[in-house]
Amino acid sequence: MTPQLALLATLDGIAYAALVFMVAVGLTMIFGVMRILNVAHGSFYAIGAYSAASIVLGLTAAGMNPWLVFPGLLLAAVGVGAVLGTLIERLLLTRIYTKEPVLQLLVTFAVFMILEDVQRLVWGVRPYFAAEPVYLLGNVQVVGIFYTAYQLILLPTVALLVLVGLRLFLRRTLSGRLIVAVTEDREMATALGINAGRVFLLTFVLGSTLAALGGALASPTTSLVPGIGADMIVLSFAVVAIAGLGQVEGAAIAALMIGLGRSFAVYVMPELEVVVPYLVMVIVLLIRPEGLFGVVERRRI
């Protein structure tokens, strides 16, 4: 492998990790607070991506100022997260919080299947391309390699902003600290007067918005086809398992491990590409079953 190829693989890996991180961190936050493994998280990614593509294509067709596509991507993410997230949490999840985990898993899986069909109904099965945002930002040359500025600069920057923003939100704001408190000990948080139900809604909307943001930002770089949600949720589960459930910073590192592992595999052993995320996961879990940064749960009676 030449140094140039290695660099290319690294850049690819980082761009990919940025997307995976945004989706996975939402999943891990939702699990941390609500103790629900939300399979439908992948649907938010997919619907966020399709909505973003529609907005981008619509704006371009209408001949609007092309730079409007960037606020358009953001709008798609926030819209999907806020509307769909609120609906699902209030109408469905509030009914199953006290049920056993198996049932919760089944319900979110059902939601995932339903949304998968909704998505086919709305957007059909033919691939969508909406690469306008990538063309707009142009290419950047890095030691002889041309690389899209969208993937080289925009994606990692947004992921970094999400990471830093989440950290500040969770530590510095009262809403954020309520989320942290409920994550650690829901009953004690309630004893202090924290309305866990409201914290659940806030967390679910925030986490879903992050998944939709991952989708919206991924949409210009790939062709959208049915099944992208399923691919992403499986990958996110791997990231969350590697990092340890509920770990925000850990999710960033785990996403990088998977992103880089995958992109290097593409150049070195392409046939391994698909299994690399799971190889990384298996190795990590064999050594640390609670994940890299996970803490062993204390059992409470």
Place this chain on the structure above:
Amino acid sequence: MLELTDVDVHIEGVHVLRRVRFTVKSGETAALIGRNGAGKTTTLRAIMGFAPLTAGRIAVGSKDVATVPPHQRAGLGIGYAPEDRRLFAAFDVEGNLRLAGEVQGMNRATLDARMAEVFDILPELTTLRRRPAGSVSGGQGKMVALGRALVLADKVMLLDEPFQGLAPVLAQRYAEALRRLRERRPDIALVITESNPALLQGFVDTMLEIERGEVTVAAA
């Protein structure tokens, strides 16, 4: 101030509390004495709304709390320190205390005054302020949990086995803190659970004995 009338609690089909009936008046200190499994913790959890009643009534002040959801009970002026401390490890000691007040919507001045009072009653917390709550020792943690309950306890204070597992020196200091609490906040209705009544001799006004979920009032 705190009144339990014929309270019944079943947990997963087991009858845990049977017609529990007692009153703790404003300014009164009551000890709930009983062996492990007698129902002490469940009594306090029922007051906090974590163990649903199958019969009976709990009133704080003159208010029946049946319709008050668990997260609004703290707002009635109930401070609760569970036996296993349950501090938030993600925050420092002061952060744990302040969170309680912030959740209740106290403004900065009120909360600062409240914090000053807590540090006055529990001076050992002053040096722990910036320590991550996950790193304090078990005994120190009990003090922090007491401080956190104090931030919220306008009317009622529930302490679940505060002396359990405390080294003698710390138990001594904890008892002193409780005396200071009694001086500074003479109006609080205080309930302390304990398995060893000797520890609370001379400090409590009412001894309540609980056995297999039934409470009898004994002479203090």
